[in-house]
Amino acid sequence: MKIIICLKQVPARDAVLRLNSASCWIEESDLTFEVNEPDLYALEEALRLKEKHGGEVVVCTLGPARAQQAIKEALAKGADRALHLDDNVFISLDAFGIAQALAAAIRKEDPDLVLTGLQSDDSGFAQTGVILAELLGLPHATIIMEIQAQEKSLKVKRELEAGWFEWMELPLPALLTIQSGINKPRYATLKGIMGAKSKPIQKLGAGELALTAEALEPRQKITRVYTPVKAAKTQFFEGSPKEIAETLLDKLKNEARVL
Amino acid sequence: MSETILVFAEHHAGKLARPAWEAIAAAQHLAGDLKAGVVAAVLGENPGAMANELAQADVQQVLAVASPLLREYTSDGYAAAAAQLIRERKPQYVVFSHTYQVRDFAPKLAARLGGGLASDCLGYRCEGRKVIFVRQVFQGKFYADVEFVGAPPYSVSFQASAFREDAVQRGPAPAPVENVAASLDASTIRVKPGERFREAKQAVDLAQAEIIVAVGRGIKAPENLEMAKQLAEALGGELGASRPICDSGWLPMDRQIGSSGQTVAPKLYLALGISGAIQHQVGMKGSKTIVAVNKDKEAPIFEVATYGIVGDLFEIVPPLTDAVRKMKSR
Numbered sequence: 001m002k003i004i005i006c007l008k009q010v011p012a013r014d015a016v017l018r019l020n021s022a023s024c025w026i027e028e029s030d031l032t033f034e035v036n037e038p039d040l041y042a043l044e045e046a047l048r049l050k051e052k053h054g055g056e057v058v059v060c061t062l063g064p065a066r067a068q069q070a071i072k073e074a075l076a077k078g079a080d081r082a083l084h085l086d087d088n089v090f091i092s093l094d095a096f097g098i099a100q101a102l103a104a105a106i107r108k109e110d111p112d113l114v115l116t117g118l119q120s121d122d123s124g125f126a127q128t129g130v131i132l133a134e135l136l137g138l139p140h141a142t143i144i145m146e147i148q149a150q151e152k153s154l155k156v157k158r159e160l161e162a163g164w165f166e167w168m169e170l171p172l173p174a175l176l177t178i179q180s181g182i183n184k185p186r187y188a189t190l191k192g193i194m195g196a197k198s199k200p201i202q203k204l205g206a207g208e209l210a211l212t213a214e215a216l217e218p219r220q221k222i223t224r225v226y227t228p229v230k231a232a233k234t235q236f237f238e239g240s241p242k243e244i245a246e247t248l249l250d251k252l253k254n255e256a257r258v259l
Numbered sequence: 260m261s262e263t264i265l266v267f268a269e270h271h272a273g274k275l276a277r278p279a280w281e282a283i284a285a286a287q288h289l290a291g292d293l294k295a296g297v298v299a300a301v302l303g304e305n306p307g308a309m310a311n312e313l314a315q316a317d318v319q320q321v322l323a324v325a326s327p328l329l330r331e332y333t334s335d336g337y338a339a340a341a342a343q344l345i346r347e348r349k350p351q352y353v354v355f356s357h358t359y360q361v362r363d364f365a366p367k368l369a370a371r372l373g374g375g376l377a378s379d380c381l382g383y384r385c386e387g388r389k390v391i392f393v394r395q396v397f398q399g400k401f402y403a404d405v406e407f408v409g410a411p412p413y414s415v416s417f418q419a420s421a422f423r424e425d426a427v428q429r430g431p432a433p434a435p436v437e438n439v440a441a442s443l444d445a446s447t448i449r450v451k452p453g454e455r456f457r458e459a460k461q462a463v464d465l466a467q468a469e470i471i472v473a474v475g476r477g478i479k480a481p482e483n484l485e486m487a488k489q490l491a492e493a494l495g496g497e498l499g500a501s502r503p504i505c506d507s508g509w510l511p512m513d514r515q516i517g518s519s520g521q522t523v524a525p526k527l528y529l530a531l532g533i534s535g536a537i538q539h540q541v542g543m544k545g546s547k548t549i550v551a552v553n554k555d556k557e558a559p560i561f562e563v564a565t566y567g568i569v570g571d572l573f574e575i576v577p578p579l580t581d582a583v584r585k586m587k588s589r
Contacts, residue, residue: 126379130364164457226403234562251566258526
């Protein structure tokens, strides 16, 4: 089974984010980045499918040079090789443009299965995977919590709201978006890290992918990013932990009247 | 002719769900600002009864889109039927609620139609004829303004309770219902839905709890749960958690609060080390009093908190538990 795993690099979860001077995105200099969390679960799922059914795991990442770090992490964990889509024209793409670029790269690979995380922790549109399936002409299922691969089809457990799930079947080739918690992602071993150094990373730009400006034309743009105006009038307490505990209890008892 | 806003009414097994009405409320609101007309669409094998129910709302028209192949939801079937409808009716905007079902097919539909999809929006504002949609980015740490570029249809999905079900305007008389036969080809529906089920029955019903102490990533390690458990016990409440805690197996799934877990509205909700991503907030923001303890003062949980403590939960919780015990023993 040839599996493509789409992996995005996003600001680290505990990084302190600042807005950039134009207030249209965050300031990316001096920021630490990590692999988007749901993508880590998707990678783990790809590696497990390969261990069980054989085949190849190919990482596909769109991002600037810094994204090499995320790619290397995936290779160290066991992916076989990587496609790195890096081009200045990729910088301001929307979900549709990103999916166009990914589709152009993935089409050439003709995979049996494409996995993505269900959404990214930065912009969080939750669209790229589904658009990618449409562009590749593949059936898809979203928010997946279990995969059972059969000869020519997949049986998958899809998460629904409020604790409900649904089993569904789809023929291969297919695309799945993976939910966090589907498995326990592994850590890279020292051997894996050493081995990753010789694994191929193919760089692809818009030219190699025959992508025209028109195909990448955004359908929407983020015009401004800003700190939310707090609607709730939160009362904040300060002082020593003991003072805070006493103030809080007093408020809960005498103001909110919930104790 | 005035512009049309098409609104998608979600249902489960023939029953209109709350997101359907929230989407209608959103479409009516947007139509008011744009002086446009609202057309509601419901897809199914036999959507007539639901269409009549939708016709009670103040809308121009209800479309009952029927096909035997729409008996169960599939992304292939819904995207194909909705694409046909939108190509024929040419709405300016298509409005959805940001549900799991919509996440499954709306991006596919928008990609097929050639328009953008602003997903998971909190609301919008108008500047003249221009509509600017507002959504969260970076897990709720910031908001972003999103504008469409290029040609319509412009699709937008709104977060749960961004618009309220009870804000739906009723019409003076039922709106006309039009039956539309979707022409679908069975061979294009590749995904086969199976049974729906819940995991092993819920051992705790957090919805019944009056006090909930919930923990998030800030608790750091499973052995630290004991501290939260003691506070919950002292308060006579239940222990809950955000998704990552249950994903890690530190607490069973039936303790999970949020869009994929339980929805709770206790009189007191203490969020310890929970940043408050929207997926968590939708499961608890109906709580009467919310106390949040988090070391990040920008954490979105503080947007819904009644009382906030910016600090280390490991320093705050033990004296709080002591104080509660002392109070109770008096």
